[in-house]
Amino acid sequence: MSAPVRIAVLGASGRMGRAVIQAASAAASVRVTAAFDRAGSDVIGADIGPLAGLAAMNLKVRDELADAVDDFDVVVDFTRPEASLAALQVCRSAGKGMVIGTTGFSVVQLDQLAAATHEIPIVRAANFSVGVNVCLKLLEQAARALGDDYDVEIVEAHHRHKVDAPSGTALAMGETVAEALGRELSEVAVYGREGHTGERERPTIGFATVRGGDVVGDHSVMFLGDGERIEIAHRASNRLNFANGAVRAAAWLAGRDAGAYGMREVLGLG
Structure with missing residues (x-):
């Protein structure tokens, strides 16, 4: 050894x-x-x-x-x-x-x-969790299989002390999905929504951020289609x-x- x-x-x-x-x-x-x-x-x-x-x-x-x-x-x-x-x-x-x-x-x-x-x-790595990295692989496969017919939204939550947003993990998830769909994340990312935003544009990838308490790290990626929603999520407890x-x-x-x-x-x- x-x-x-x-x-x-x-x-x-x-x-x-x-x-x-x-x-x-x-x-x-x-x-x-x-x-x-x-x-x-x-x-x-x-x-x-x-x-x-x-x-x-x-x-x-x-x-x-x-x-x-x-x-x-x-x-x-x-x-x-x-x-x-x-x-x-x-x-x-x-x-x-x-x-x-x-x-x-x-x-x-x-x-x-x-x-x-x-x-x-x-x-x-944005996230060293084995589970998160398995999720990234699943997201790549899901995005390629679902294609452009599904809207993509990413929600993440962390403790009150985290100083950057969205989290590096959320961005890595967005980049994985965007690459699988042939998009540039910098061109399609929407970071939060407020006021009269108009209808959602299909190519966009939305991000929502929650900060509070002692949340270690929650991430959820939703693929939203007509009549169904697929969600790939990871929640860290420590x-x-x-x-x-x-x-x-x-x-x-x-x-x-x-x-x-x-x-x-x-x-x-x-």
Whole structure:
């Protein structure tokens, strides 16, 4: 059996950072060997075990990724775009792979990520849940089978603290459907409706966003035809399903050639 992949967790004090530490502690394929948080954070110097609700692990949170490049093989990053790009520069210099679950990147920032995939391997996904990625495959198949005779609407709900909308997962679902139908999402997306909107135009793909409470993540894609409605939905009850997928991606990524990868490759979905 090969040695566990050494992972560094960014944003260790965040909801997803803690979940990744929990998931990794239960996986034989990886081992957390470094953890980081923003400079000035109250958790700097704290043991990551109790931070994640686990027993002591004798591994302290640090604030400078560049000082620890010999301590990990793959970075797992669920932070914010600026922090992700700072980590990206370190990983490019050190030849380390990244698993990126951060959302909300600008077009310019996405170009920077794309450029980096010529030098290091990166798995980037809007959602690392195995179930969500199976849903994306089902959406592709449904859209191709149903064609242009059905209206498509996407509804997503998340906790009150989420800062971007629609969610990256909702956009990934929209992009999957649009591509299967031969459309450009940027040309057909409608983000919310208000007032006298006129009749719905068939090619559009609608998005509705809900924010409140502690909702981990609900996504529903509706194909609405005359006399019937088909709905493909995913509802997350905790963050461990996302963290388990990210851990699986980190184990898969180690030793890969430079390139842009997604959960389809990780899960063998084609």
